[in-house]
Amino acid sequence: MPRLSVADNLTIRPYTDQDLDQVLEVLRDSLGETALLRRTPELFRWKHIDNPFGRSIILLATDGDRIAGVRAFMRWNLSTPDGSSIRCVRAVDTATHPDFQRRGIFSKLTNAAVEAAVEDGVHLIFNTPNPRSGAGYLKMGWTEVGQIGVQIRPTIRMWSRNADPDQLPNPADWLEPVVDASDLPALSRPSAGFRTGRDEAYLRWRFASHPTARYYKAGDDTSAAVLRPNVRNRRKELVLSDLIGDDVGLAAKAAARASRADYMAGWFSSGSPERAAAIRMGLLPIPRVTALTLVCRPLVGDLPLNPRTLASWDLTMSDLELL
Numbered sequence: 001m002p003r004l005s006v007a008d009n010l011t012i013r014p015y016t017d018q019d020l021d022q023v024l025e026v027l028r029d030s031l032g033e034t035a036l037l038r039r040t041p042e043l044f045r046w047k048h049i050d051n052p053f054g055r056s057i058i059l060l061a062t063d064g065d066r067i068a069g070v071r072a073f074m075r076w077n078l079s080t081p082d083g084s085s086i087r088c089v090r091a092v093d094t095a096t097h098p099d100f101q102r103r104g105i106f107s108k109l110t111n112a113a114v115e116a117a118v119e120d121g122v123h124l125i126f127n128t129p130n131p132r133s134g135a136g137y138l139k140m141g142w143t144e145v146g147q148i149g150v151q152i153r154p155t156i157r158m159w160s161r162n163a164d165p166d167q168l169p170n171p172a173d174w175l176e177p178v179v180d181a182s183d184l185p186a187l188s189r190p191s192a193g194f195r196t197g198r199d200e201a202y203l204r205w206r207f208a209s210h211p212t213a214r215y216y217k218a219g220d221d222t223s224a225a226v227l228r229p230n231v232r233n234r235r236k237e238l239v240l241s242d243l244i245g246d247d248v249g250l251a252a253k254a255a256a257r258a259s260r261a262d263y264m265a266g267w268f269s270s271g272s273p274e275r276a277a278a279i280r281m282g283l284l285p286i287p288r289v290t291a292l293t294l295v296c297r298p299l300v301g302d303l304p305l306n307p308r309t310l311a312s313w314d315l316t317m318s319d320l321e322l323l
Contacts, residue, residue: 009064010103012108012109013060013062015060019067023067023070027095029098030095030096030097035165035166036230038212040211043210043212046210046211050209053076054075056072056075057113057116058071059071059072063100068097068103069096069109070094071109073090073125074089074092075088075089075090076089076196077196077197081192082304087123087124088124088126091113091125091137106133107140110137110140114140123298123299125296125298126145126295126296127295128148129293129295134293141297142296143308144293144295145295145313146309148291148294149267149285149289150265150285150290150291151266151267151279151283151284153256153265153282153283153284154263157261160235160262161233169214169230173229175259177258178216179216179218180208181215181226182204184208184244185222185224185246186199186203187222187245192271193311193312193314194307194315195315196315207242219255222245223244223248225240225255226241227258227259228241235263237263238255239264240255240278240317241318242316242317243277243278248273249277251277252277252280265283266317267291267315267316269310269314269315270310294310294313294315294320
């Protein structure tokens with residue numbers, strides 16, 4: 001896309017691979033990082049370059065040789081019950097360097113990225129912004145779809161607070177046996193709404209090659225639970241990221257048997273077989289607790305489902321976390 005004037009000496013231009021070090025510096029300075037989510041070159045490439053859905057749309061606001069802001073739309077495809085494939089992007093990494101804040105960079109970069117997505121034939125944008133940026137998206141034409149809640153399976157160990165948040169979890173302290181999620185059953189059930197297909201390429205990228213988060217499985221070659229050790233409020237949390245395969249009920253039970261954590265947490269769309277299996281296993285919805293807010297912006301008018309209502313979405317925690 002052409003270089004566009006923003007304000008003063010700022011311009012908008014596409015990202016190039018030579019910008020990586022400066023982009024990571026802006027992301028760290030603006031967003032910070034944790035032991036589990038280090039903003040490394042490997043994570044950036046995993047998310048924006050190696051993504052099986054395609055290379056991200058990434059725009060930069062620059063002042064001479066300095067990068068003042070970053071805006072990334074991550075590629076994603078969703079399937080629908082009628083078999084349609086919806087070309088999407090997810091509004092993920094966005095940051096303004098502290099030296100350049102309050103100059104409208106977020107909105108100008110986002111609007112330019114929307115134009116680029118339209119030109120590229122994208123059908124839908126969706127994301128889960130934090131409360132601070134959520135209002136900005138709504139002003140730019142996004143719609144609030146609904147609240148993503150939390151399901152919890154507590155244990156008596158939940159009252160302990162012994163986990164170190166500054167250390168990566170030792171998986172043997174969270175589950176037994178420890179089995180890497182490198183060989184998952186590539187069995188994708190029919191979509192009940194907007195749903196991510198679970199083919200072999202996606203599963204390998206999503207769970208076996210993430211450079212900072214480590215995923216494990218419980219189950220067998222035909223049905224498996226995908227699990228991620230985490231620390232929250234100094235408690236050992238085991239995230240049930242996904243249930244995959246022929247019998248998600250058996251996979252959920254395998255997850256419960258494997259857990260050695262203080263509690264399990266996850267979320268599945270209402271009405272899905274995964275949610276029903278999780279509830280039967282003891283992973284219960286917590287009333288009036290919201291983990292994320294889903295928002296969207298359709299770019300075409302003839303989508304097979306209405307993306308502005310949560311009932312049209314068929315999601316799991318793995319569709320939403322760490323992206």
